[in-house]
Amino acid sequence: MYYLDVIEVKRLTRDLLPRVRENQIDERLRGWNWFESPVRPYSDELLLPVWDVATSICPTKRDAWIRHKILKRSVPTTIQQAKGFIVHKIISSMFLKAKKLVYLGYEELRDELIKSAEENLKMELGEMSKNLEIREKDVEELKDFCMKIAKWQATRIESKVLEVKAKYPFLNEESLVQLSFPIATETVVDGSLLGLSKYLRADAAWMLGGIIFDVKLGRKEDWHRLQVAGYALAFESVFERPVDIGCTVYVSRAGEGIRVDRDFYIVDDYLRSSFLEKRDELQMTLLRDVEPDVADKCPRYCVFRSYCLK
Numbered sequence: 119m120y121y122l123d124v125i126e127v128k129r130l131t132r133d134l135l136p137r138v139r140e141n142q143i144d145e146r147l148r149g150w151n152w153f154e155s156p157v158r159p160y161s162d163e164l165l166l167p168v169w170d171v172a173t174s175i176c177p178t179k180r181d182a183w184i185r186h187k188i189l190k191r192s193v194p195t196t197i198q199q200a201k202g203f204i205v206h207k208i209i210s211s212m213f214l215k216a217k218k219l220v221y222l223g224y225e226e227l228r229d230e231l232i233k234s235a236e237e238n239l240k241m242e243l244g245e246m247s248k249n250l251e252i253r254e255k256d257v258e259e260l261k262d263f264c265m266k267i268a269k270w271q272a273t274r275i276e277s278k279v280l281e282v283k284a285k286y287p288f289l290n291e292e293s294l295v296q297l298s299f300p301i302a303t304e305t306v307v308d309g310s311l312l313g314l315s316k317y318l319r320a321d322a323a324w325m326l327g328g329i330i331f332d333v334k335l336g337r338k339e340d341w342h343r344l345q346v347a348g349y350a351l352a353f354e355s356v357f358e359r360p361v362d363i364g365c366t367v368y369v370s371r372a373g374e375g376i377r378v379d380r381d382f383y384i385v386d387d388y389l390r391s392s393f394l395e396k397r398d399e400l401q402m403t404l405l406r407d408v409e410p411d412v413a414d415k416c417p418r419y420c421v422f423r424s425y426c427l428k
């Protein structure tokens with residue numbers, strides 16, 4: 119998921135990074151300026167998840183209002199979003215398991231990784247069914263899709279570890295983990311300086327430099343990049359280091375297999391200010407308790423239709 123190919127490395131080094139150096143990000147839009155407008159939040163009492171701010175599924179943001187004011191829990195707006203959460207969890211749990219196995223001295227990781235992904239999937243589906251009603255057919259499709267991803271991911275991880283081992287046969291486990299997994303998955307960061315949740319979890323961050331990864335299912339949406347901008351700002355507010363590049367990883371079905379597309383971009387001024395505006399708007403809506411209108415056009419897959427369209 120997060121291992122780059124040769125073309126992507128070339129694009130990063132010859133195109134995106136030089137462009138960032140030439141057109142520097144506006145200092146006022148760096149996360150480390152959290153104490154000044156426009157990064158300073160409208161309120162530091164209401165802390166929001168990044169996905170709640172960035173998501174634009176409901177045109178009036180009534181979905182966020184229902185979550186915060188009625189349900190008081192994190193129910194996703196669509197089944198697709200819920201499936202995405204599960205895919206995230208499966209992928210990150212596989213990286214965690216792989217690191218543990220390397221430390222324990224395992225050489226062959228693939229079968230163990232697939233087995234643990236299957237167990238995690240069962241657990242996650244159980245959790246999801248507590249919050250959402252999902253048709254049996256959707257559950258079966260999701261299982262099949264997740265296991266395809268898990269098998270592909272397990273093979274990639276095992277071959278990466280073997281590749282590093284073959285190049286450096288005398289590495290100890292610590293170094294082997296560092297070289298095989300140059301990314302930190304489910305990276306936790308405290309977003310409270312920005313009015314964001316204290317337990318933000320980015321899908322992955324490249325440890326050697328400022329890249330944030332986010333996995334999405336299905337087709338591209340503009341707001342996907344805003345979500346990464348939110349994490350980038352939060353990282354900058356805590357670590358005081360620039361995060362200039364984002365990558366949304368799109369995973370979809372392709373015949374009997376899967377397709378993985380990585381979309382790299384600069385976390386530029388536009389993405390930053392758009393995210394910050396959306397954050398302020400949502401905080402204001404929720405704190406002033408202004409109930410957003412029902413949207414003129416509600417997506418047919420919104421799970422809150424029974425609350426809004428009576």
Ligand code: SF4
Nearest residue numbers: 176181413416420426
């Ligand atoms: S049903 Fe319509 S108004 Fe209600 S949350 Fe969904 S999209 Fe928004």
